[in-house]
Amino acid sequence: MKYVLPVTLLSLLTFNVSLAEPVSGERLYTDKCAICHAAGELGTMALSRRLGNERAILNERTDLPAEYVRHVVRHGLNAMPPITRGDVTDQELDLIVEFLTAPH
Amino acid sequence: MAAKLSPQIDERALSRALSDFERAVGKDAVFTSAVDQASYSDLYAPADSTTHQPSAAVTPRSLEELQAVMRIANEQGVPLWTVSRGKNLGYGGAAPVLSGSVVLDLSRMNRILDVDPRQAACLIEPGVGFYDLYNHLQEQEIPLWMSLPSQAWGSVVGNALDRGAGYTPYGEHASQICGMEVVLPTGEVVRTGAGAMNNSRTWQNFRNGFGPGWDQMFCQSNFGVVSKMGLWLMPAPEAVLTLKYDFQKPEDIIWGVDVLAELRLRRILDSHVTIGTPIRVASLFSQRKEWYDGDGAIPDDIVQKMMEKYNIGFWNFSIRLFGHPAMLRQQAELIKAAFAPHSKQEFVETWWHQGEPVPKFAVHVPTVFFLNVTNWHGGRGGHTDFSPIMPLDGKQIYEQYLRTRQRYDEFGIDFYSGFTLAERYATNVNMVIYDRDNKDMTDRARKLFRALIDDSHRAGYGAYRTHIDYMDAIAQTYDFNNHALLRLNERVKDLLDPNGILSPGKSGIWPRRFREEKR
Ligand SMILES: Cc1cc2nc3c(=O)[nH]c(=O)nc-3n(C[C@H](O)[C@H](O)[C@H](O)COP(=O)(O)OP(=O)(O)OC[C@H]3O[C@@H](n4cnc5c(N)ncnc54)[C@H](O)[C@@H]3O)c2cc1C
Numbered sequence: 001m002k003y004v005l006p007v008t009l010l011s012l013l014t015f016n017v018s019l020a021e022p023v024s025g026e027r028l029y030t031d032k033c034a035i036c037h038a039a040g041e042l043g044t045m046a047l048s049r050r051l052g053n054e055r056a057i058l059n060e061r062t063d064l065p066a067e068y069v070r071h072v073v074r075h076g077l078n079a080m081p082p083i084t085r086g087d088v089t090d091q092e093l094d095l096i097v098e099f100l101t102a103p104h
Numbered sequence: 105m106a107a108k109l110s111p112q113i114d115e116r117a118l119s120r121a122l123s124d125f126e127r128a129v130g131k132d133a134v135f136t137s138a139v140d141q142a143s144y145s146d147l148y149a150p151a152d153s154t155t156h157q158p159s160a161a162v163t164p165r166s167l168e169e170l171q172a173v174m175r176i177a178n179e180q181g182v183p184l185w186t187v188s189r190g191k192n193l194g195y196g197g198a199a200p201v202l203s204g205s206v207v208l209d210l211s212r213m214n215r216i217l218d219v220d221p222r223q224a225a226c227l228i229e230p231g232v233g234f235y236d237l238y239n240h241l242q243e244q245e246i247p248l249w250m251s252l253p254s255q256a257w258g259s260v261v262g263n264a265l266d267r268g269a270g271y272t273p274y275g276e277h278a279s280q281i282c283g284m285e286v287v288l289p290t291g292e293v294v295r296t297g298a299g300a301m302n303n304s305r306t307w308q309n310f311r312n313g314f315g316p317g318w319d320q321m322f323c324q325s326n327f328g329v330v331s332k333m334g335l336w337l338m339p340a341p342e343a344v345l346t347l348k349y350d351f352q353k354p355e356d357i358i359w360g361v362d363v364l365a366e367l368r369l370r371r372i373l374d375s376h377v378t379i380g381t382p383i384r385v386a387s388l389f390s391q392r393k394e395w396y397d398g399d400g401a402i403p404d405d406i407v408q409k410m411m412e413k414y415n416i417g418f419w420n421f422s423i424r425l426f427g428h429p430a431m432l433r434q435q436a437e438l439i440k441a442a443f444a445p446h447s448k449q450e451f452v453e454t455w456w457h458q459g460e461p462v463p464k465f466a467v468h469v470p471t472v473f474f475l476n477v478t479n480w481h482g483g484r485g486g487h488t489d490f491s492p493i494m495p496l497d498g499k500q501i502y503e504q505y506l507r508t509r510q511r512y513d514e515f516g517i518d519f520y521s522g523f524t525l526a527e528r529y530a531t532n533v534n535m536v537i538y539d540r541d542n543k544d545m546t547d548r549a550r551k552l553f554r555a556l557i558d559d560s561h562r563a564g565y566g567a568y569r570t571h572i573d574y575m576d577a578i579a580q581t582y583d584f585n586n587h588a589l590l591r592l593n594e595r596v597k598d599l600l601d602p603n604g605i606l607s608p609g610k611s612g613i614w615p616r617r618f619r620e621e622k623r
Contacts (some may be wrong), residue, residue, distance in 0.1 A: 035235065035472050040464075042476045049391075074139050079479045082143035084198065084207035085135050086163040087189070100202070 025099030028092050029059060036080070046079055059100060066097045105142045106137045107157040109204035112621055114609075118159055121180035121206070121475040127174040135213070136160040142192065144207045146572065148478065148486030150538055150546035156199040156572050158185060161207035168242060168330050171291050174297040174329070177605040178290065184208040185607050186329050188262030193255065193475070193487045195266070196572030201609030202618070208329065210259075217332065218308075223245050225282060225308035226367060227334050229263040234470045239412035248337040249468040251275045252450035256470030261616035266569055269524060269531065271467040273374045273426060274338045275339050276526060278323050284305040285332035286322055289601035293331070294318075325568065326607035327600050340458065341426040344466070348452040349443075350417025351379075353550075354505060357419050359446045361525065364423075367494035368527050368559055372438050375467075378533075379421040380522035380607075382410040387520065387537070389530045400516040424467060431458070480518070481539035486550070488573075490534040491563035492527045501532070507559055508534055514553040517545075529566060534561075541595065559579065572609075579612020594619065 036043030037058045048056035057059060073093060076082035088096070106248050109115060135144075136159070144152045144161045162184075164170040178605065182473045185205040190198025198207050202566045214231030215259050218250045219240065228237065234256035251270030253263055256485055264277040274280050283297040294300075299307035311317060322328050357379065367373040386395065396406045411417065414520040423439060440451060456462070460470055478485030494500055501523055512519040514560075520535040534556055536550045553574065557567070570578045579590055593613045599606075604615025 031235065031239075035470075036475075042473055042479070045476070046479060074143065076143075076147070076484075078483060079475075079485050081147040081197075082139075083160065083194075084143045084190070084209065084211075085140060086144075086161055086211040089132070 012033055023092075023095070025095035025097075028088075028096050029099050032088050032092070033058065033096065034081070044079065050078075061100070062104065064100050064103045069097050107159045107204055107210055109159060109481045110202050112202070112618055113159070114181070114206040117180040118182050118204070118206075121176055121182040122160055123172060125160075126205075128176060129162060129164050129169045132171075133163045134160060135162075144198045144209070147155075147197045148193055148488065148540070149199070150486060150488070150540060150549055151174070153199075153540075155203060156201065157197060157203050158198075158200050158207045159204045161198075161209045163212045165210045165212045167213075167285075167287070169291065170208075170210075170213065170329065170331060171293070172289055174287060174289065174291050174605070177206070178603045181603055181605065182206060183608050185610075186210070186326075188259035188330075189233055189257070190262070191258035192262065192266060193257075193478075194487050194571065195569065199572060200607070201214060201572045202574055204607070210261075210329075210331075213331065216240050219244070219246055219337075220308065221248060223309060224248055224339055225334060226337055227283075227308060227332060229332055230259055230330060234258065234260055234263075238468075238470050247340040248441040249340050250337055251277060251280070252468065252470055253277075254474045255472050256473075257472050260335065261330060261334070264333065264335065267323055269376060269378050269526075271378070271424065272338055273480050274336065275376045278320065278529065280336040281319050281323075281333060282336055283309050283311065283334035284319055284322060284330050286318075286328040286330050288328045289603070289606040293395065294328070296322075297334075297389050299334070307615075308336075314322055321596075324611050326610040326613055327596060329606070336566075337393055338426070341428075342458055343427065343429045343432055344456045345425040345429075345432040346454040346456075347423040347425070347436060347439065347451070349423070351419040351485070352410045352417045355502060356416050356417075356447075356503045357505065357523075360419065361496060361498035361501050361523070361530070363446065364525055365498075367439060367442055368496065368525055371527075373423055373425070375424050375426065376524050376526055377421050377423055377455060378522050378524045379419045381519060382414070382416060382420070383408050383518055384412045384477075384522060385414050385416055385420065387480045388474065389476075392480050392518070393482065401513050402518045423451075427465070429455075477520075477535065477537060478501075479533060480537050481545075483542075484540040485537065486540045487535050487537045488553060490536065490553055490560075490574075491567055491569060492532050492556075492560040493568050494523075494530045494532055494565050496528065501530060504532055504533050504560075504563070504565070506530070507563070508556060508576050511555050511559065512551055515548040515555070517549055517552050519587050519605070532565070575609055576612045 044056045073083050110188045141157050145157045162173055183205040185200030186208045187198045187209045195288050210230040213229040215229045218227040234252050237260055250274040251274040253268050269275055283299040285295050287293055297313040298304045298310045300313050322330055348401055396402050425435050478487055485525040522533045524531040538545045566581050567578045582589055597613050598616045604617045608618050
């Protein structure tokens, strides 16, 4: 198990949450969006109330225009608050949009 | 520029500062558009969110960049408002007290510098979110648990600095702080506690170091910017035993709190217990209109329907015990024995053992599900919290319930209240939930909040933390010897922050130049 690394060695390692490796759109979606938009979470509940179950899970949707995603992220929508550029950078948002709008 | 600048902020100085920030940290780390300003304002603001709108935000990535930002703010006399992740929802989010301040957003200083499994401690930067630290512990298979607020979108450091609460034995978050690195308003870097020694090997072991201890001075203050924090974590327990219980009648809380208080003091029970009303449950899983569409506070017969639907009482709570199963069984026996003379009702027991799948809403796993409460009215929901501290005394708590309940009814706001029992005090969390776009409702919410402050003040209970709108009002309630504490805070502020640039108005503490102008 990794946690038995000597403490001195461990303390040489630092972990930068957003800059470590090139992060994929999917990973960013999981970290930044799925906390509300995974199945059973509050964003999904809100969408299923508004649009029905079949359109409630964002990463299963095929009808999301890129500009619309960008707009909702930066402006918020109903109970969803706007997401700051400190939290999700413009480059990260591009990757998330690419992931959500890629043919699937 | 869309943001309303407070008269104390000079527009030309601000514009020079923004250009200097861009040179120091890069254009991609300074946000000035109207969309940026709105995204950094109070996301739950009742009605007008421009009252506390920032003019910009700046996001340094390193200690050096942070110092550069503070130097520029001093040169130009431009106020900053420090946040770690700025998800202080219910208390103002990322928004400053003083409109037009520049949000100093530390989200991008997000390194987990060290997690020491044997000493059960970590050293982290302010941008590290609860999810980040949780994922790190999981991915590295480190057998330590963190304590979490019930909405975990925020920052481990920011939450601890605002004296947040969680639901494990480490739930009083400010009490787990062990050593900090702080940038003082003038730019000097200080390490507190044992970290004041260059080659210290006990920074995360020993809080006090030598001489006065300063860690708590940087909680809920505007005396410095915390750039690193040491924090104690809990060794992962072998098991968790949850004991669910409810009190059917409002007055049962009198004996209930007294029994729980005794168990808490004797440390048979060693984590926070939150006792909440039925709307607390209903608002998680449903919306108001499913129950009631009338004006005014939801009436008793509807509350009764909620109790029936969810099979709950008027007051509901779970006791959680953490540790070796043999210990937990003994603790559970003692708890049941303490309740037995008062009621025949049984506890609903749920066991979890290491290795078993972790249930949804386990207290050590981050979730944001609880934000659902703000969806109660639909539309753009919001809430503020009035949270006075009370002694662990059943009679006083029942009287507080009657008093606040009456106020909610008077102002026509649904009664959503709870008591979180710590070892020697209870936090009376009064959630005031509203539809942000309903002016009449938000006006009533504000009036209710004011009435609650005054009532509690009269009864001798002060708030432990508050929304940016009420920082002066709460500071005024701490009024011994003509506000001697506030004057001490102001003296310290003037000494440490001569140009008055750091978070003016935080906790009611205004630097000299703003105090004079305010008068
Ligand atoms: C439904 C709901 C449930 C909630 N439940 C809980 C709960 O159970 N427990 C709880 O504690 N809170 C709770 N909250 C309140 C709040 O959302 C959390 O406390 C959240 O963690 C705070 O945001 P943050 O961590 O991003 O802190 P931030 O907003 O980053 O910081 C909070 C404040 O601390 C100060 N600060 C931050 N960073 C620094 C720094 N580096 N140096 C100096 N000062 C700094 C600033 O004054 C700042 O305004 C709840 C809110 C909602 C809406």
